[in-house]
Amino acid sequence: MKAWLIAAMVALVLSACTLGPDYRKPDVDMPGSWRFGEEGKEARASVDTRWWKQFGDPVLEEMIETAVKDNKDVLIAAARIEEYMGRYVAVRGEMFPQASAGGAAARQRATQENITGWQKGLSPEYSTYQVTLNAGWEIDLWGKLRRATEAARADLLSKEESRRAVLLTLAATVAGSYIDLRNLDRQLEIARQTLETRRASLDLFNLRFSGGVVSELELSQVKSEYESARAAIPQIEKSIFQGENALNVLLGRNPGPVNRGKSIDEFSMPEIPAGLPSDILERRPDIRQAEQDLIGANARIGVARAAYFPSISLTGLFGSLSVELDNLFTGPAQTWNFGGSIVLPVFMAGRLYGQEKATEAQQKQALIRYRQTVQGAFREIEDNLVDRSKTMEKMEAQAAQVDSLRTYRDLALLRYENGYSSYLEVLDAERNLFNMELTYIQTKGAVFRAMVNLYKSMGGGWDVELSEK
Secondary structure, rough: OOOHHHHHHHHHHHOOOOOOOOOOOOOOOOOOOOOOOOOOOOEEEOOOOHHHHHHHOOHHHHHHHHHHHHHHHHHHHHHHHHHHHHHHHHHHHHOEEEEEEEEEEEEOOOEEEEEEOOOOOOOOOOEEEEEEEEEEEEEEEHHHHHHHHHHHHHHHHHHHHHHHHHHHHHHHHHHHHHHHHHHHHHHHHHHHHHHHHHHHHHHHHHHHHHOOOOOOOHHHHHHHHHHHHHHHHHHHHHHHHHHHHHHHOOOOOOOOOOOOOOOOHHHHOOOOOOOHHHHHHOOHHHHHHHHHHHHHHHHHHHHHHHOOOEEEEEEEEEEEEEEOOOOOOOOEEEEEEEEEEEEOOOOOOOOHHHHHHHHHHHHHHHHHHHHHHHHHHHHHHHHHHHHHHHHHHHHHHHHHHHEEEEEEEEHHHHHOOOOOOOOOHHHHHHHHHHHHHHHHHHHHHHHHHHHHHHHHHHOOOOOEEEEEE
């Protein structure tokens, strides 16, 4: 009889169904190619986890490694993973039989009135000892617990992708902040060099003014340009100071100075390979997170639908109960029971229906968010590709403009020294050159920033294979 009952229960469990829709990856319209690709090396869609090495600065590499270990946002994200791992294990544990053991000892006195059947001559005080083993199991006939476990697993993976998103954003932010800092360092160099040049000119014109060679008007013009260059330095120094503090916070440190590596002029310029596959987007953590959220929402529909059906549980107890501790584990002291229960919802006033409709609506929202995230990723990559391409063109034009302004400055100075023009023409040439040198360096920093944003928008870097193999 017992064997037949066990076989019947096993067959019942094995034949259990799982309610709710099974997850199927949504169809998404993928572009065939990117609008701003470049000729060059062939690329694969596998992850290049240390894309920042492409810039060729060991100090930057060390900074990002430090940030990954010590940044507070990363530590919070890691702790959140531990939280959801615990939640997943707790939910998954409900699928299996639960057992617990217990023991009790008590000293009590019975009433001596005849209402309890107490007999004269017996002591009304006695002790009881008990040891029990309890077991229970909810049979998951309708897949409620399996769907809940599926949802919990999706939540865990979603938080893992959230952690990856934090890491990717952190690496991009550190790289961008370091690029901005080295950009400001180069601007400060240009401003100080310009100030020294104008100081020499001011000293010269003071001597000439003292000798009556130049007018006070010309001296004032030279002094004005000198003060203009001097005024630019404190603003750049303030930005450097604030940039160092912000970078240190990203590294998990207190505000303070920051080590420097290569200058911005020495950075390597990464290439954008040709043939970047569109499915490179599938490794973006925000897209993966959105898909896991969709999987979890899909599974919760099954949990809500299973609530309409009976809940069947098995319970059992085995133990010993005795008034003498020495007799606790003898045969006569044994006690046990075995039973089952079934709970069927009859009238819930629409609560189950409302829960089902709510989970279906949540699944629709998750699906829309997933598709929205994919479309946003397409737009972000296209924007960063065109940003890098057009900013590079702008930088090249400004480099040529700087060369032209240097020639203009040299010719203006030559004309002045030979008496063909006033020093005002020289001052105008130097002013334009100074402003354009600063603008050119800012644009160069914007190009490297665009590369960082492109790496981030593609979920990291890309592996490159040389076409000539």
